[in-house]
Amino acid sequence: MSTTRKHTALPKAQILIEALPWLTRHNGRTVVIKFGGNAMIDEDLKAAFAQDVVFLRHAGLHVVVVHGGGPQISAALDRHGIVSEFKAGLRVTTEDAMDVVRMVLAGQVQRELVGLLNQHGPLAVGLTGEDAHTITATKHQPEIDGELVDIGRVGEITAIDTGAIEALLADGRIPVVSSIARSQDDGHVYNVNADTAAAALAAALGAETLMVLTDVEGLYEDWPDSDEVISRLTASQLEKLLPELSSGMVPKMEGCLHAVRNGVNTARVIDGRVQHSILLEIFTDEGIGTMVVPDEKPHAQPHAEPSGQPGAQGEPS
Numbered sequence: 001m002s003t004t005r006k007h008t009a010l011p012k013a014q015i016l017i018e019a020l021p022w023l024t025r026h027n028g029r030t031v032v033i034k035f036g037g038n039a040m041i042d043e044d045l046k047a048a049f050a051q052d053v054v055f056l057r058h059a060g061l062h063v064v065v066v067h068g069g070g071p072q073i074s075a076a077l078d079r080h081g082i083v084s085e086f087k088a089g090l091r092v093t094t095e096d097a098m099d100v101v102r103m104v105l106a107g108q109v110q111r112e113l114v115g116l117l118n119q120h121g122p123l124a125v126g127l128t129g130e131d132a133h134t135i136t137a138t139k140h141q142p143e144i145d146g147e148l149v150d151i152g153r154v155g156e157i158t159a160i161d162t163g164a165i166e167a168l169l170a171d172g173r174i175p176v177v178s179s180i181a182r183s184q185d186d187g188h189v190y191n192v193n194a195d196t197a198a199a200a201l202a203a204a205l206g207a208e209t210l211m212v213l214t215d216v217e218g219l220y221e222d223w224p225d226s227d228e229v230i231s232r233l234t235a236s237q238l239e240k241l242l243p244e245l246s247s248g249m250v251p252k253m254e255g256c257l258h259a260v261r262n263g264v265n266t267a268r269v270i271d272g273r274v275q276h277s278i279l280l281e282i283f284t285d286e287g288i289g290t291m292v293v294p295d296e297k298p299h300a301q302p303h304a305e306p307s308g309q310p311g312a313q314g315e316p317s
């Protein structure tokens, strides 16, 4: 009886031991996790996401959540009879649409995630980029076909103040950030893409890792013709690929590039439709998704290293 119990316990212990190098390296370090609106498919997935985040927090990491809400905003705009259109991967945001964007992100999606996280204790505190000047922006005018295009109240980040987030982290909390920013120039509130906001926060916080949860397995090599996932890319390789990317992958991969070029050790795009994708990415050798590393870390290991070899080949993953 006791022998059988020992055997069945072994694989579970092995999984925990595989995670040891990752946990050791990340202890006391910051991880920014972006939860995309498209990955918030059902209640079970959202609950599993909250469990993973709380697990990391209790394992000694400083976790910052930045959430999206694209599909939720589109549905609400629809209900308000406001037509929604994207240009260069960004939502054209009229003044009326901005009210809805702010209501959905700060009043609905953020509240729901804070509620789910706080089922595990008094941990999560929600804020938007407006709070304590966390994210300051100016009007963004993308260049499309050689011309500057007006896409309304869409913000380009000009400054990050990490003070409020750092105070919350020092107090053991989990900040949950909505990607809305105020301009100090014109006083308007702007809609910022959540991938861009997550990457800027990861860089400003000096995070160890940026994790982006979305509704695909990772970055596909020949999307939409093939579903071959690129498992690892250096910053320079990604930079060359950027002009070929389209739609939602543009701000995501631009964000990953910005993060690793500004001090973040790894940026990962993972499949948020898989339950416990965060823990699977960290705690198993298999890992999932696409990992971007700085150019000077080309040999970084994709996922958890076998126990006893932290940072195999001397390279942190």
Ligand SMILES: Nc1ncnc2c1ncn2[C@@H]1O[C@H](COP(=O)(O)OP(=O)(O)O)[C@@H](O)[C@H]1O
Residues within 6 Å of the ligand: 035, 036, 037, 038, 039, 068, 069, 070, 071, 195, 213, 214, 215, 216, 218, 219, 220, 221, 222, 223, 245, 246, 247, 248, 249
């Ligand atoms: N090369 C690519 N690899 C994977 N997905 C891609 C690629 N190019 C474009 N996409 C699209 O990007 C989408 C993810 O971005 P987005 O819709 O903004 O999600 P999220 O809400 O998670 O931010 C995918 O569902 C896919 O349709």
Ligand SMILES: CC(=O)N[C@@H](CCC(=O)OP(=O)(O)O)C(=O)O
Residues within 6 Å of the ligand: 035, 036, 037, 038, 067, 068, 069, 070, 071, 073, 089, 090, 091, 101, 154, 155, 179, 191, 192, 193, 194, 195, 248
């Ligand atoms: C300017 C812009 O496009 N903002 C996004 C903000 C939400 C977001 O980025 O949500 P996902 O991460 O789920 O795509 C939007 O309005 O949809």
